Amino acid sequence: MKNLFLITFITILAFTACKKNNERTTSLPYDPPGATITTDKEITQQHKRTFYFSSDGLFISNEFEGARLNDVYRIEPFVYEAVIEPENAPVNNSAWYAFMTWSDYPQTITLILKYKDGTHRYIPKLSYDKENWFPLEDERIKIDASKQTAQLELNIGYDTLWVAAQELITSSVYDKWEDELAAKPFVEKREIGKSAGGRAINELLISENEAANNYVIFTGxxxxxxVTGFFALKSFVETIADSSEIAKEFRSKFNTIVIPLVNPDGVDNGHWRHNIHGVDLNRDWVKFNQPEPRAVRDEVNRIVKQNGKPHFFIDFHSTQEDVFYTMTLSSMLDDNLTESEKEKVKEGYELVNKWLSNLQKRFPDYHVNIVDTLSKKTSPTSDRWFQKTYHIPALTYEVGDETDRQLIKKIANGAAIWLMKLLNEKGTLNRTLAKSGL
Ligand SMILES: [Zn+2]
Incomplete structure (x- = not known):
């Protein structure tokens, strides 16, 4: 009974707090309770260490960027249990794990992943060099969701074997990729802010026309x-920066801003979902309590103050399947908008439809999966902030966890080409209008 009173009291408090700020935020259907509360929450840091089990001559370690392994027990010879916990809970079921292992002599072990606050989601990916990855065969995985376990059969030897939920794409991998792109004369890399844990939040600016004030913005x-969202972003951005005529024309009309790694602390610490303050960064685009979304917002606002014009926004994510989360026209139109803003919204809406239907025509064997039911006006997500603030088309490009990596690259390449084509036409039109003084 006491609890009930407390819950009622907190609910009333929370409701009052929301009303006071006049900023209602909507939880998305898969959100755990409290996801839209974005003030700092406590997290548990994992203890970094290398375990050595002398009786089997086996090493297991989490001493690397992106690792997640909270504890390991030897149950019997060559059978181990690895405890995998999230940074804090409740949390979406994105049960990330990553560890490395090697042994004094070749052996096959059974390793049981025992999850806390989640169940097995990702097919284990294996690598000997952290660059080339291959999935663990189906017959070597036994999942028991009711026990929150996944039992893996692993061959271990002298060479270090990395086992991870997805390919390890941590901040040092981003740095290398960003530096490679920034070697091109029309790509500039710069730091726009720091994460809560003090890591750099970097931006790539792709531009071949100093005078152009049109911008497209991508985050990830x-x-x-x-990680699969990154593979799409990478292919997308590389297509914009390549030597095709379409890309050259695009770069002469539009500047591209890319902030590929918005949550470097979460990535390097092997988090399941949150930043180092225990907060879901895609639920903080109303309150801006966290430094990472703030850095992105401030950078875009700075550009706009200098007469920059945002035209398009994509936030790259991953989920169980490939999805383009778009917005309904009615959710974007507001009575407060001026007639010209309404026109802009409608134009943007049509542009998105045209873009995705062209993509479908280009890849008839691939299903361009468009879902527009999730995003509400009050959604505290990045796409909604861009849409509401600048009346531009803004969407979330979701890539399936296990979508074939070559297919991700191919579709994202096609998506970038079709978007550039449409925006190139628009850019030409804008120029003609500007010249004719309309
Ligand atoms: Zn996501």
């Missing part, structure tokens, strides 16, 4: 395990 990795 707000959620640490969402």
């Amino acid at each position: 990795r707000l959620h640490p395990p969402e």
